[in-house]
Amino acid sequence: MTTDITKAAGITPADPRTTLLRWVTVAGGLATLASTFLAWTWTAEFPGDLTVTGYPGGLQVLTLVIGLLIAVFALASLGIKGLGWLAPAGSTKALQLLALGGIGTTWFTLIAITVELGGVVNLEPGGFVAAVASAIPVVTAYLLPDDTRKAARPKELPSWAEVLIIVAAFAVGLYVITYGIDTEYAELFTGYLITVSFAVAALFKAGLVARLSAVTAKYRQVTVIAAFVAAAAFPFTQSTDQYTLVAVNILIFATVALGLNVVVGLAGLLDLGYVAFLGVGAYTAAIVSGSTASAFDVHFPFWAAVLTGAVVSLIFGVVIGAPTLRLRGDYLAIVTLGFGEIFRIVMLNLDGTSGPQITNGPNGIPNIPDLEFFGYNFGESHNILGFELGAYANYYLLMLLATVLVVLVFSRAGSSRIGRAWVAIREDETAATAMGINGFRVKLVAFALGATLAGLAGTVQAHVQHTVVPEMYQFAGPVPPNSAFLLAAVILGGMGTISGPLLGATLLYMIPAKLQFLQDYQLLGFGIALILLMRFRPEGLIANRRAQLEYHETGQLDVPEQRTTDDAGVGTAKAGA
Known part of the structure; x- marks a missing residue:
C-alpha cells in the first residue's frame, strides 16, 4: 500500500520501511502543527494566552513553525518534485535536529505551564496531544538511515531568480531577528532560542546554507545591498x-x-x-559635546x-x-x-x-545633549517616508x-x-x-x-x-x-x-x-x-x-602503511604506529 501511495505521488521508489518511516515523520510534523490549534491550558495567566482553540498564540506559534518545517523536510526526503533543493546534502540529520527542536520547544512550554501555574492539572487535553505529537518525529527521524552525501551542483537558475532568492533570504532573516528582539516575556524568548537554534543547525546539515552562500558569493554586490537594506529596515518595523x-x-x-x-x-x-x-x-565625547556637567565649556559639532x-x-x-x-x-x-x-x-x-575636576568621579558626566547633524536632531522624532522614527x-x-x-x-x-x-x-x-x-x-x-x-x-x-x-x-x-x-x-x-x-x-x-x-x-x-x-x-x-x-582532524597527517616481509617472503601491510 505504501508503494502505491509513493508511486501515485510521483516519489522516487525507496526501501518500503524507510519510506514508511518518512511518511510517519510527515504525519508527526503535521500532527505537531495541528496541536497548536488546540488549547494547551485553561487559564490566561500563562503569558501568550494558550487557551484559545482554533488560533495559535505565544509559544504555540513556534511549535507550529517547527512542525511545518519537519513536514516539509520529510516530504523533501521522500523525493517530492520541487522540494529536493531543500536538502542537497541529505535530509536525515536535518530531520533529527528539527525533531529535537520541536519536542524541545513544545515540552519546554508544557513544563513551564506546569511549574508556573502549579501542577499538571493546568494542562488542557491539547497540551497532552502536543506532547505526544512532537515525540513522534523524534522516534522516526532517528530510525531513518543516514543519507548524508556531497551536495550536487544545483541547476542553473536565471539571474533574476537567484537575486530573488537572496532578497527573500534576507527578508526572512530580518523577520526572524525582529521577532526575537520583539519578544515580550522570558518564556517566549527561551522558546525562540530553542526553535531558531535547532532550525539553523538543521539548515546547515541539509546543505541549504552552503547552497545559499554560493549564490550570495556569486552576487556579492547584491548581497551587500540586500544586507544593508534589511538592517536599515528594522526601525521601520517598530511602533515604539x-x-x-x-x-x-x-x-x-x-x-x-x-x-x-x-x-x-x-x-x-x-x-x-x-x-x-x-x-x-x-x-x-561627553566632555566636548556641551554637557552641563562638563568641566570644559566647549560644544563641538557632531563630526568633530x-x-x-x-x-x-x-x-x-x-x-x-x-x-x-x-x-x-x-x-x-x-x-x-x-x-x-x-x-x-x-x-x-x-x-x-x-x-x-574633570569627570565628576563616581557621578560621571550626565546631561549629554543629543547629536545634531546639519539641523537633524537625533533626539527628536522625524517622519520619513510616512514612518515615525523616534530618537533611538x-x-x-x-x-x-x-x-x-x-x-x-x-x-x-x-x-x-x-x-x-x-x-x-x-x-x-x-x-x-x-x-x-x-x-x-x-x-x-x-x-x-x-x-x-x-x-x-x-x-x-x-x-x-x-x-x-x-x-x-x-x-x-x-x-x-x-x-x-x-x-x-x-x-x-x-x-x-x-x-x-x-x-x-x-x-x-x-x-x-x-x-x-x-x-x-x-x-x-x-x-x-x-x-x-x-x-x-x-x-x-x-x-x-x-x-x-586547525581544530578538527582531517586525516592529512595519518601515517601511511608500511610494507614488511614475513618469514615466507610474502609482503604484508603494516599500519604505522
Whole structure:
C-alpha cells in the first residue's frame, strides 16, 4: 500500500520501511502543527494566552513553525518534485535536529505551564496531544538511515531568480531577528532560542546554507545591498522605541567586538582591558559635546566630537601599547587587564577632591545633549517616508553606518599586507620575525586600530545613553559592555571573521537583556558557554576555513602503511604506529 501511495505521488521508489518511516515523520510534523490549534491550558495567566482553540498564540506559534518545517523536510526526503533543493546534502540529520527542536520547544512550554501555574492539572487535553505529537518525529527521524552525501551542483537558475532568492533570504532573516528582539516575556524568548537554534543547525546539515552562500558569493554586490537594506529596515518595523534601544546597543557592542577582533582574532593579542578604549571615546565625547556637567565649556559639532573621541582613543592605544606590546601571552593579558582597571579608577578619582575636576568621579558626566547633524536632531522624532522614527531609531541608523564603516575597515585590513602580517604574528611570532616582519610595529598598528574603532563606538554610546559613569567600563559586571563580554563575543562568534563577533555580540547582549534572571549569573553563563564551545566547536559559531582545519582532524597527517616481509617472503601491510 505504501508503494502505491509513493508511486501515485510521483516519489522516487525507496526501501518500503524507510519510506514508511518518512511518511510517519510527515504525519508527526503535521500532527505537531495541528496541536497548536488546540488549547494547551485553561487559564490566561500563562503569558501568550494558550487557551484559545482554533488560533495559535505565544509559544504555540513556534511549535507550529517547527512542525511545518519537519513536514516539509520529510516530504523533501521522500523525493517530492520541487522540494529536493531543500536538502542537497541529505535530509536525515536535518530531520533529527528539527525533531529535537520541536519536542524541545513544545515540552519546554508544557513544563513551564506546569511549574508556573502549579501542577499538571493546568494542562488542557491539547497540551497532552502536543506532547505526544512532537515525540513522534523524534522516534522516526532517528530510525531513518543516514543519507548524508556531497551536495550536487544545483541547476542553473536565471539571474533574476537567484537575486530573488537572496532578497527573500534576507527578508526572512530580518523577520526572524525582529521577532526575537520583539519578544515580550522570558518564556517566549527561551522558546525562540530553542526553535531558531535547532532550525539553523538543521539548515546547515541539509546543505541549504552552503547552497545559499554560493549564490550570495556569486552576487556579492547584491548581497551587500540586500544586507544593508534589511538592517536599515528594522526601525521601520517598530511602533515604539522600546526594542529599538536593544538593537542600538547590539550594534554598539558588535562594533566594539569587531574592533577587539582586530587585536585578538587577527593579531593574536589577548587584551583584557579593551573596554577602557570604549570608555575613553565616551568620556571624550561627553566632555566636548556641551554637557552641563562638563568641566570644559566647549560644544563641538557632531563630526568633530566623533573625530576627537576616535583620535584620543588612538593616542591612548599608542601610549599604552608602545611599552606593553613587547610582552607576550599571559604577561600581555595581565598588563592590559591592569590598564582597564587603572582607567576606571582614574575616572573615579578625577572628581575635584582626589584629583582635578574633570569627570565628576563616581557621578560621571550626565546631561549629554543629543547629536545634531546639519539641523537633524537625533533626539527628536522625524517622519520619513510616512514612518515615525523616534530618537533611538535615529541613533540606530547612525550606528548602522558606523558598523558598516568598521566592517569595511576590518575586511580591507584583514586582506591587506598588514593583515597577513598580523596572521603571521598570531601563528608564530618568532618565525614571522625571522622572515623580516617587524613584530612590534605590526602589533602596535593592530592595537592602535582596535582602540580607534572602540573610541568611535564610544562617542555614539555616550549620546545614546546621555551619561557616562566609571562603572560602565569594568572587566566584568552584571551589565554589558565589559571586557569579559567583548572577549566572549569574539571567541563564541569566531575569531578572525566579520560575522562571528556580530553574532556573538548579538547573542550575548540579547540573552541577558531578555532573560533578566541571568544577569546575576552572567559570568557563570560565559564560563559554561566557553566550555561547551571548546568541546564541540572550538573554532567558534562562525569560523573561517583555516580555523576549521586547525581544530578538527582531517586525516592529512595519518601515517601511511608500511610494507614488511614475513618469514615466507610474502609482503604484508603494516599500519604505522
